[in-house]
Structure formats: structure tokens, C-alpha cells
Amino acid sequence: MTASPHRWLFVLTILVGSFLLFLVQPMVARMVLPRLGGAPMVWNSAMLVYQALLLGGYAYAHWLGRFAVRRQAAIHIALLLVASLWLPIGIAQIAPPAPGQEVLWVPLLLTASIGPVFFVVAAQAPLMQRWFALDSRSGDPYILYAASNLGSFAGLISYPALVEPAMPLDAQSLGWAAGYALLFLLVAGSAAARWRGAAATFHGVEAPREPRPALRRQIHWLLIAAVPSGLMLSTTTHLTTDIVAMPLLWVLPLGLYLLSFVIAFSTLDGVKQIFATIAPALLLITGGQALLSTGGGTMLLALMSLVMLFVVATALHGYLHHLRPAPEHLTLFYLVMSAGGVLGGAFAALAAPLLFNWVYEHPVLVLAAAALLPLPALLPWDHWLKIARPTPYVAALLLLAVFASWQLASAWDGTLGGMSWVWAGLLLAIGLLVIAWRWAYIPVLILLMLGIGGLDTLEKGRHGMRVRSYFGVYTVTDDRVHQQRRLAHGTTLHGLQRTDPEHRLEPTTYYGPQSGVGLALGAAARLAGPNASVGIVGLGAGTLSCYRRAGQRWTIFEIDPVMVSIARDPAKFTFLSRCAGDTPIIIGDARLEIAKQPSGRFDILVIDAFSSDAIPLHLLTKEAIGIYARALKPDGILVIHISNRFFDLEPVLATEAKARGWAAAIRMDPAGHDDSYSALTASNWVALTARKERMDQLTGGLRPRDEAQEDGAWVPLEGRAHFDRWTDDYASTLPVLLWKHLIGGRE
Known part of the structure; x- marks a missing residue:
């Protein structure tokens, strides 16, 4: 008697396996956050590891196909059992990377942590499809690949939406292990459904x-x-x-x-x-x-x-x-x-x-x-006009596109305004007309790229004013009209120096004298004496070094060696070389490096480590704040930058301060908010300290919220009822997401 195709069993097995495969990716990324941070390239490196393991799993499934289905099942089930030794999922204990070695270290860490489990689960999709096809009544096995990716999508989306907000990491890991056990049973069931089938293998049953x-x-x-x-x-x-x-x-x-x-x-x-x-x-x-x-x-x-x-x-x-x-x-x-x-x-x-x-x-x-x-004609004008040989007409359109692109590049002002829209529209229209001719379509696309900002982008990359590292792209630009030099990480301003000689060493952007950090560092001598010890996390252009005074002992922590080279180059910025050239800079992840510092070292510790607008989540958890507290003196002050376009981080720090019994205040500085060319930028800085009297010495007493615009005003930090404290084991960004800013974009 011929076994039934058991279609539902194979679909369920593929759905569960793919769901687990893409649930584990963000889960492991969350686990390694305290060790890796959250730069975009960390995510890209992790994705590359997953793709490589997926390739290994597919190669294994292809190799397995040479055997009869009974032997395939025995080998695969045995491998599933061996991989279970890596459960529940945790992070391998590997020494942190040397600066500049992150590109190799991240794949090594992820492979050692989940490599065997990911490899064997990755193999189940092609293997189940192959087993599925062994029964001639099953139909096209490729349809199961759609089910596989549907399961993958569900696993990926369910993590931030359902799993992360509801479960700590330990529970997530145990839940994933339970899912793995279910997958094991489903794979065994799928194998049993096929090994009695008429076809034990493709080889020798029928001619291909x-x-x-x-x-x-x-x-x-x-x-x-x-x-x-x-x-x-x-x-x-x-x-x-x-x-x-x-x-x-x-x-x-x-x-x-x-x-x-x-x-x-x-x-x-x-x-x-x-x-x-x-x-x-x-x-x-x-x-x-x-x-x-x-x-x-x-x-x-x-x-x-x-x-x-x-x-x-x-x-x-x-x-x-x-x-x-x-x-x-x-x-x-x-x-x-x-x-x-x-x-x-x-x-x-x-x-x-x-x-x-x-x-x-x-x-x-x-x-x-x-x-x-494939390039099907969107507008088959040659057929409409009954043109038998359209090549000369297409060539004429291509020449017109070259002219339009030249005009567009000449009129480009960075905003696509006025005549630029006309030329861009003409170029686009030509491109739509020549879609069916690849030899014309691709050049028009290149001309569009160059005409719409491409020449400007290429120009910014000349003369060493743009640098790329593992952690991002940094661009230094000069605004001669407003006499400014700017350092941008993507779209986020990381430093600005006025180039007119009278003001070039004034603190700028988020770090002005009336900003929270400016007030704290400006009061360092008054609060801690002339030999105050100060730690700065996040170098940027070196702007904060303007606050250093003779006798003070400063230490700067910076994760990216490229940022250090930019800040130290007097041809780009002179904050560091003129104000604090002898300040030691420790390269590496700040959390790990501060943990190595002696207890009670700093009077003031400043955390300014945003990567663009990404949340440095691993620097804001209970465990991270505990590391800072150990490095601070008993009456030390922790100052954290929380300016962000998309996340309201006040409740995070308010909850942490309440749990520790600390005093907390926020300074919301509106400086330069309405002027994109101002040397000062609106900012939000939070100050925390274990001793209320120290907070009173810093702030002079907190003001009500409605007086927050007053120069130098500190106001109480606002928390939220029932807000869960962030820990390395549990933290969700959804409750602090500013949805109206997400929809509206940059303010």
C-alpha cells in the first residue's frame, strides 16, 4: 500500500524550522548586544554569518541526497541530536577583539555560539522538499519554498513584536529549545512518512x-x-x-x-x-x-x-x-x-x-x-507607432538623455528645485521609453544616478574628507558661507567647529555652555576640585575637550579608531589638539573598557555614544549603569546624552534611577533648534547621582517643567507607570518608540 503524501506534515515541518531559523537571528543579536554594540555593520556581519551557515546547510542537504531516504533520515536525525548539545542557546566566551578586528571577530563569535544549531536547522527546508518530492502524488515541491519563507518572515517579525517585549532572554532561549524539540519530532515524522514509499532515492528509480x-x-x-x-x-x-x-x-x-x-x-x-x-x-x-x-x-x-x-x-x-x-x-x-x-x-x-x-x-x-x-516594455511605443526598426529612435532618445543629464547636473543645488525637476522628469521619461532596450536602459539609469546627487556625492569623497570604517561613514564638509566645518555620521551631526579664528574653540552643537553636559563639565572644578577626574564616552570631533582645565585628569573612550584619527587631525578639527592633546584615548567598547577601570575613579562620567540615532541599548541597561556606578566616586555624577529623533529614553533612565534610589534630572537645551546653521543644537542630557546633595550642588535646585526653556534650568526626570527596567536579559524599544516622529521623519 502506497503511503499518502502527508503534505500537511511537510508544510508544518518547513514552517516550524524556518520560523525557528529567523527567530534565532534577532534573539542572538540581542544576546550579543552588550559585547558588540549596535552599529549597522554588526548587523550586516551577522547576516553574512547566517547566509554562510545557510549555504553550509544547503550543501549538506545536497550531499545527503546521494543516499537512500532511510540513510538520509538516520544521518540527519543523528546530527539534530548532536546539535542539541548547543542548547539552550547562549553566547560563546571569546576574548574581545583588538581595535579594527571586529569584521573578523563578529563572525567568529556568532559561529561559535549558534553555528551547529543554525547549520542543521538551515538544512531542513531543502531536505524536506526533497523528501516531499519522493512521492509522485505530492506535486511541485518548489511551492514549499514559499511556505519556508513565510515561516521565516513570521519568525523575524514576531521577535520584536511579541517575543522580546514579553520574555527575558533566558526564557527566550528555553522557548527556542522547546521549538527545536518540536522540530526534531516533525523531522522524524516526515522521515517515517517517506522511508516506506516506493521511491527510496531518485537514483535508479526513473531516468531524470x-x-x-x-x-x-x-x-x-x-x-x-x-x-x-x-x-x-x-x-x-x-x-x-x-x-x-x-x-x-x-x-x-x-x-x-x-x-x-x-x-x-x-x-x-x-x-x-x-x-x-x-x-x-x-x-x-x-x-x-x-x-x-x-x-x-x-x-x-x-x-x-x-x-x-x-x-x-x-x-x-x-x-x-x-x-x-x-x-x-x-x-x-x-x-x-x-x-x-x-x-x-x-x-x-x-x-x-x-x-x-x-x-x-x-x-x-x-x-x-x-x-x-527581465525587461518587458512598459510603454511599447514602437508597436503603437508601427516602427519596424526602432534602434535609431532609441539611440536618439539616449543622446537626448545625455543632454538632460548634463543639464540636471548643472542645475543641481542639493534640493531638486526649479529647472532641476524639469530635467530629472525628462530623463526619467526617456528611461521609461527605452526600458525594453537594455543597452539604452542601463546608461539612462547611470545618468539619472549622476544627475540626481551623484556628482555631489562623488565630489564629497575626494581629498580624504570622507572616511568609512566598520562602524559607519564619516564626512567632513566645509560651509564657507557660515564659516563652519562639520562632521557627520550619515545624517547625524557629530561635530561642528567654527572656522572664523575668534570662535573656533567654543563648544558647539549638543555641547554648548547651557547644555546639560556643558553645565556639568563647567562645574567640575567647583564640584570636585581642580584635579577633577573626568571620563568621556564618545569622542566625535573632540568638542567636549574644550571644557578641560589645567590639572584635571580626563580619559576618553572611543570604539572607532577612524574617529580618533579624524579628531586628532588638526587639518580637520583642532578641538582635541588645542585643548586636550595629551588626553589618553582608550579604543574599544566603552562598557567593556570602563569595567576595567579602578573603582571610584571618576568624579564625572559622560556617556555620549550614539551611532547616528541608534540606541546604544547595551550602554543603558541595569548592568551597564552598574559598571558606571562602580567607576564613579561615591558622590560622582553620571551624565548621559539622550537626544534622539525616534525614541524617548527618559522613562528608561527614570526607572533606573528610581530602582537605585538615585537623584535624577534632565536639562533640555533648546539652543539653535530653529536654525540648521547655528553652531548650537537642541539637546537633552540627563544627570544621575547617588547623593541628592550633589545633584543640588550641580543644578542649584530643580525647576518645574514649564520653565525648561530657561537658561541653565534642570527639571525632574519623568518616568512612566509600570515601565519595565532595562536589563541585559530584558529590554524592549517598542514602548519608547516615538511613532509620530517615525511617520513624520526628521523634525
């Missing part, structure tokens, strides 16, 4: 329906798979660097990337055709802005970038599905696809930061997508 795909075809698969993978990571970097630096955007590109597989490998042929038709046009509209580095933090550009990623990835993955082989070559197909994912990820996460001083991998991958996409 098609020969092994040629190498050229496999390379085609590889490239088509590589571009969406790289584009997913480059979109993440592009958004968090130059459009809007918001951490939640790190998850969205991956989620859309997974959803693109769900559609592409489904039976919705009409929907897939719609994506294939609009993808080239959308690539012109949004990809034409891929070289734009003056996005100004607008959510519109962020949304457009995400839509482009989703549509283009769906079109490319739909094309990949169209090129799929017969089921007997299924595991080879997925192996090559996975290798393409690793190739695209390696280019975006490893090669690009070494090769480029900006996120140039993004426009490169946009062009690669243009070279690989």
Missing part, C-alpha cells in the same frame, strides 16, 4: 526528466540570487547611513527580502507578472537616487528604497523560479541560490567597506539588478 543543469545556467542562478541578497544589505546600510538612521529599519529590508520569496515561489503567476513589469520602472524612479547622499532623513525616501527592494527582489526571485530545474536537481538549485546569497552578502558586508569610502555598493547593486532583470 532533464540532464544536470549546465555550468552557465548555474552561474546565471548564482548571479540572480546574489543581487537581491546584496541589495538587501546595501539598502540597510544606505538607509541607516544617509536617509534615516533608525534601528527598526535594519529588520525591514530582511523581512521584505523574505516576503519576495513567498510571492516568487507561489502559484500567483499574474501577481508575479505585475512585479516583473513594474520593477524596471521603479528601478529608474528610486534607483536613480541611489547615489544621493543628502536625503535629509526623509521617510519618503526610506519608504521608496524599501518598496524598490521588495519589487526588484520579487521580480528577480520570480525569474529565478522560472529558471528552476526539475525536482531531481532541487538541492543543487538551492545550493547555488544560497551561494549567490553569500556572494551578495560578502560583497555588501565585507568587500564594500574595504573598497569604498561611501555606500557605493548600493548603486552598484542597483545597476546589477538592471543588468539581470
Whole structure:
């Protein structure tokens, strides 16, 4: 008697396995946060590790296919048992990296922590599809890949929405282990459903329906798979660097990337055709802005970038599905696809930061997508006009595009205003007309990129004024009209020095004399004597060094060696060289480095470690504050910068202060809020101390909130009822997310 296909069992097994696979990714990222921080490139490095392990799992599933199904099942179940020795999931104890070695250390840490478990779970999707296809009544096994990615998407989204807010890390790890046990039972059940089937293996049962795909075809698969993978990571970097630096955007590109597989490998042929038709046009509209580095933090550009990623990835993955082989070559197909994912990820996460001083991998991958996409004519004007040989007309349109691009570049003022819109619209219209001719379509796309901000972006990268490191892209620009030199990390200002000789050493931006940190450091001698010991976390352009006075002992903590080289270069900024050139700078993660300091060392400790607008969550937990408290003297003052466009961090510190019985106050300095060219910037600084009398000495007494605009006014920190204290084991950013700012973009 022939066994039933057991379709539901295979679908459930694939859903559970894929759900666990993508649930563990953000969970482990959360676990390693105290050791890695939250820079975008950390996420990209983690994604590369996951892709490499996925490739290993797919290679293992392909290798396993040479055996009869009984032996496949025995090997795989045994491997699942061995991998269970890594449960419950925890972080491997590996020595921290030397400065500059993070790019290698992050993959090593993640591989040692979850490598075996991730590897064996990654293999279940292609393996289950192969077992599923062993029964001739089961139908097309590729449909299960849509189910696999649906499970992956559910796992990814459920973590920030459901798991993280509801469970501490220990409970999350135990819950994942329970899910792994369920997966083990489902895999065993799937194996039992097939090993009595008529077909024990593909070999020797029937002649293959098609020969092994040629190498050229496999390379085609590889490239088509590589571009969406790289584009997913480059979109993440592009958004968090130059459009809007918001951490939640790190998850969205991956989620859309997974959803693109769900559609592409489904039976919705009409929907897939719609994506294939609009993808080239959308690539012109949004990809034409891929070289734009003056996005100004607008959510519109962020949304457009995400839509482009989703549509283009769906079109490319739909094309990949169209090129799929017969089921007997299924595991080879997925192996090559996975290798393409690793190739695209390696280019975006490893090669690009070494090769480029900006996120140039993004426009490169946009062009690669243009070279690989099917290009159905959006506007078949040659057929409408009954033109038998349209090539001369297309060439004329291309020449017109060159002229329009030159005019656009000449009129570019950074805002796309006036005539610039006319030329950009003309260039776009030409691009839409020549979509069906790849030799014309790609040049028009390049011209759009150069015309819409590209030349400006390329110019900023000259003369060493832009530097890229593992932690981000730093750009130094001169504003000769307002006599300012600015240091930007993506769209976030990290330092400003006035270039007129009379004021060049005045504290600027968030660090003005009436800011919370300015008031605290200005009072250091009065509070702690002439030999006050001060610790500064986060160097920036070195602006805070202006507050150092003779006799004071300062120590600066900075994670990025590139930032140190910028601040120490008097050709760029002179704050540090003129005010505190002999100040020791400790390179490394501040939390780890402060933990190494002697107890009771600092009178004042300043935490100013934001990476763009990303929350340094690992620097704000109970355990982190405990490290600072140990490094402070009993009456020391902790000063923390919480200015942020997207998160209200007051409740976090208010809850922490209440739990410790500390005095806490906030200084909300409105300086320069309405003037983008002002040397001073609005800022929020929180002061915490274990002794109330010390707080009174600093603030002179707290004022009511309605007097917060008064110069030098400190006001009480506001908490929230039932707000959960952040710890290394439990912290959720959703309760402090400013949704109205998220929708409206930068204020």
C-alpha cells in the first residue's frame, strides 16, 4: 500500500524550522548586544554569518541526497541530536577583539555560539522538499519554498513584536529549545512518512526528466540570487547611513527580502507578472537616487528604497523560479541560490567597506539588478507607432538623455528645485521609453544616478574628507558661507567647529555652555576640585575637550579608531589638539573598557555614544549603569546624552534611577533648534547621582517643567507607570518608540 503524501506534515515541518531559523537571528543579536554594540555593520556581519551557515546547510542537504531516504533520515536525525548539545542557546566566551578586528571577530563569535544549531536547522527546508518530492502524488515541491519563507518572515517579525517585549532572554532561549524539540519530532515524522514509499532515492528509480543543469545556467542562478541578497544589505546600510538612521529599519529590508520569496515561489503567476513589469520602472524612479547622499532623513525616501527592494527582489526571485530545474536537481538549485546569497552578502558586508569610502555598493547593486532583470516594455511605443526598426529612435532618445543629464547636473543645488525637476522628469521619461532596450536602459539609469546627487556625492569623497570604517561613514564638509566645518555620521551631526579664528574653540552643537553636559563639565572644578577626574564616552570631533582645565585628569573612550584619527587631525578639527592633546584615548567598547577601570575613579562620567540615532541599548541597561556606578566616586555624577529623533529614553533612565534610589534630572537645551546653521543644537542630557546633595550642588535646585526653556534650568526626570527596567536579559524599544516622529521623519 502506497503511503499518502502527508503534505500537511511537510508544510508544518518547513514552517516550524524556518520560523525557528529567523527567530534565532534577532534573539542572538540581542544576546550579543552588550559585547558588540549596535552599529549597522554588526548587523550586516551577522547576516553574512547566517547566509554562510545557510549555504553550509544547503550543501549538506545536497550531499545527503546521494543516499537512500532511510540513510538520509538516520544521518540527519543523528546530527539534530548532536546539535542539541548547543542548547539552550547562549553566547560563546571569546576574548574581545583588538581595535579594527571586529569584521573578523563578529563572525567568529556568532559561529561559535549558534553555528551547529543554525547549520542543521538551515538544512531542513531543502531536505524536506526533497523528501516531499519522493512521492509522485505530492506535486511541485518548489511551492514549499514559499511556505519556508513565510515561516521565516513570521519568525523575524514576531521577535520584536511579541517575543522580546514579553520574555527575558533566558526564557527566550528555553522557548527556542522547546521549538527545536518540536522540530526534531516533525523531522522524524516526515522521515517515517517517506522511508516506506516506493521511491527510496531518485537514483535508479526513473531516468531524470532533464540532464544536470549546465555550468552557465548555474552561474546565471548564482548571479540572480546574489543581487537581491546584496541589495538587501546595501539598502540597510544606505538607509541607516544617509536617509534615516533608525534601528527598526535594519529588520525591514530582511523581512521584505523574505516576503519576495513567498510571492516568487507561489502559484500567483499574474501577481508575479505585475512585479516583473513594474520593477524596471521603479528601478529608474528610486534607483536613480541611489547615489544621493543628502536625503535629509526623509521617510519618503526610506519608504521608496524599501518598496524598490521588495519589487526588484520579487521580480528577480520570480525569474529565478522560472529558471528552476526539475525536482531531481532541487538541492543543487538551492545550493547555488544560497551561494549567490553569500556572494551578495560578502560583497555588501565585507568587500564594500574595504573598497569604498561611501555606500557605493548600493548603486552598484542597483545597476546589477538592471543588468539581470527581465525587461518587458512598459510603454511599447514602437508597436503603437508601427516602427519596424526602432534602434535609431532609441539611440536618439539616449543622446537626448545625455543632454538632460548634463543639464540636471548643472542645475543641481542639493534640493531638486526649479529647472532641476524639469530635467530629472525628462530623463526619467526617456528611461521609461527605452526600458525594453537594455543597452539604452542601463546608461539612462547611470545618468539619472549622476544627475540626481551623484556628482555631489562623488565630489564629497575626494581629498580624504570622507572616511568609512566598520562602524559607519564619516564626512567632513566645509560651509564657507557660515564659516563652519562639520562632521557627520550619515545624517547625524557629530561635530561642528567654527572656522572664523575668534570662535573656533567654543563648544558647539549638543555641547554648548547651557547644555546639560556643558553645565556639568563647567562645574567640575567647583564640584570636585581642580584635579577633577573626568571620563568621556564618545569622542566625535573632540568638542567636549574644550571644557578641560589645567590639572584635571580626563580619559576618553572611543570604539572607532577612524574617529580618533579624524579628531586628532588638526587639518580637520583642532578641538582635541588645542585643548586636550595629551588626553589618553582608550579604543574599544566603552562598557567593556570602563569595567576595567579602578573603582571610584571618576568624579564625572559622560556617556555620549550614539551611532547616528541608534540606541546604544547595551550602554543603558541595569548592568551597564552598574559598571558606571562602580567607576564613579561615591558622590560622582553620571551624565548621559539622550537626544534622539525616534525614541524617548527618559522613562528608561527614570526607572533606573528610581530602582537605585538615585537623584535624577534632565536639562533640555533648546539652543539653535530653529536654525540648521547655528553652531548650537537642541539637546537633552540627563544627570544621575547617588547623593541628592550633589545633584543640588550641580543644578542649584530643580525647576518645574514649564520653565525648561530657561537658561541653565534642570527639571525632574519623568518616568512612566509600570515601565519595565532595562536589563541585559530584558529590554524592549517598542514602548519608547516615538511613532509620530517615525511617520513624520526628521523634525
